[in-house]
Amino acid sequence: MSNQIIQGILLGGYYALIACGLSFMFSVMRIINLAHGSLAVFAAFALWLLASRFHVPPFLGLLIVLPLMAAIGWALQRFLLERSARGGALLPILTTFGLAIVIDNMLFEQFGADTRSLAPYIGSLSYDSWEWPGGIYVGKLAVIMFATAVILLGGLQLFLTRTRLGRSIRATSEDPDTAGLVGVDARRANAIAAAIAMVTVGLAGAFLGMRATFDPYAGAPQLLFAFEAAVIGGAGSLWGTLIGGIVLALAQTLGAQVHPQGFLIGGHAVFLVVLFVRLSTSGLGLRGLLRLPSRSAP
């Protein structure tokens, strides 16, 4: 049993990683990015292309792909999301939904329907493990993923609270008009936030490719896991995202214990229970549901 719990917690690291960007983008820019999973798969394909065609190992390939993802995030905000946000709250959601379809089909056209993985390019790391006290074997990759998630979330938290740029981003998310009046370039702050979110998506995509397989239409399930982890953790809270990821993974692991096909059902069940509890305790509405802090001054 303790083995399952440990494996579940480590898997939670991956979910936290993929939920991190979604939660960050939602809390800072108030945008629910439905292209989140597709962008992660896009990053995985970029790494796969570098590895298979140009023999760049995936960890090295991140040095190319992460800046590329940052540039994509910046451009996405400047040219797509910023414009669509002027049309109301619903339009950015529809825009990212459309973007997801475009990315999925573009990947399909380029790479076909074959299932790929980055595992062949990372040597023995994909199956190596450490033996922990009590005869528990943990995958090296799973531990690396978990550590990455903790470092990333902690780093983001420090960045937001301790740096000038982080404060500017928080101020913009709270009140863009007043942020401008104190000297913050709100457009720039949002574009940087989008770039940061996309870097985390790139990392999540890399680990998706290393720990499992992916194909051009693998984005939707990843979005679902990210969404569930973010909602369970209370979207907008970075450490909550880690807890949400762990809770989701534990529920899936325990679900698989109960029944061989209970893996996904366990996760969905916990997600729905959390959702209904939140709905009933905080009154109806998406704001309360996602534990959104109030925007205006009291």
Added chain:
Amino acid sequence: MSLLSVENLVVRHGLLQAVRGVSFNVERGETLALVGANGAGKTTLLRAIAGAHPPAAGRVLLDGADLAGVPSHRRVGMGIALVPEGRKLFVQMTVEENLLLGRTARRPGDWSVDRVLEMFPNLKPRRHARTGHLSGGEQQATAIGRALMSNPDVLLLDEVSLGLSPAIVDRVYAALQGLIASGTTIILVEQDLNRALAVSDRVICMLEGRVALEGPSKEVSRDEVTKAYFGLHRKSGNVPA
């Protein structure tokens, strides 16, 4: 040359014309009081000067440079800081973080978190408290401090005494006197006419988006301002409305 010039400024909220062709100059070191009834266009005028609301016509000049098309965050860098109506603090952030945000534009000057806390000693114990949990007076002090942190040449104060108890207002104005004495150029919107006249060098009374009366604060009588405030001067025909 005047530090700040407003020329025939027209500002609209959709179809509503809130400011209708306002012109005035502010000299360096001067304190200008804007008075007028609710809806006279004072807040809109200040927001247009700060760049938060684009004007439909007219110009705002700072040191002779036209500010047309300059966004608010760059105007802060050029030396215009607004203390907005209703304080508009970042309530999820602490007093210190709000103050540090004021320094985003990185204008050189000698305002620091410690100096603001010296000016408003009531903030000292609340330095790491979220501003959403502060009292009205503490919030107002934070809002003024945040604007000062940008080391402004022109400080725009929009109803700093709104919603505060008289004792707290006295404290805020005592702090403002220090600023005025140090030569900071100030435009302030104030509902309390006596206070506005006492603290300012010059007063402008606005009525329905226009300047109804302008004059040195020492020379205009309370009666004249009251008449302009309510539009009673029109009958006597002093100023075409």
